[in-house]
Amino acid sequence: MRSGGAEREQEPWIVGADAVTPRPWEDEWVDMPTGRLHAVSGNGLITGRALCLAPVELLDPADWTWPDDGAQEWPLCWVCLARTC
Numbered sequence: 001m002r003s004g005g006a007e008r009e010q011e012p013w014i015v016g017a018d019a020v021t022p023r024p025w026e027d028e029w030v031d032m033p034t035g036r037l038h039a040v041s042g043n044g045l046i047t048g049r050a051l052c053l054a055p056v057e058l059l060d061p062a063d064w065t066w067p068d069d070g071a072q073e074w075p076l077c078w079v080c081l082a083r084t085c
């Protein structure tokens, strides 16, 4: 039993997209999301569905952070946003 440091660490959300398409990036093709970004939790990783139950393609958690990576090109799903904030 450890004492002290009882801060609750929030579970990191995996980011999913409506779809993923390869796009040229410098000399290679990289998978870039198209459509909205969604938040995916542990169970969604198995079912392939976001918190809003939309089917999603998972993005690399090393490159994508929910909700920080939302942008004009990749708007955040407001249903997922409402469930994570």
Ligand SMILES: [Zn+2]
Pocket (backbone or CB within 6 Å): 037, 038, 039, 050, 051, 052, 053, 054, 077, 078, 079, 080, 081
């Ligand atoms: Zn969503």
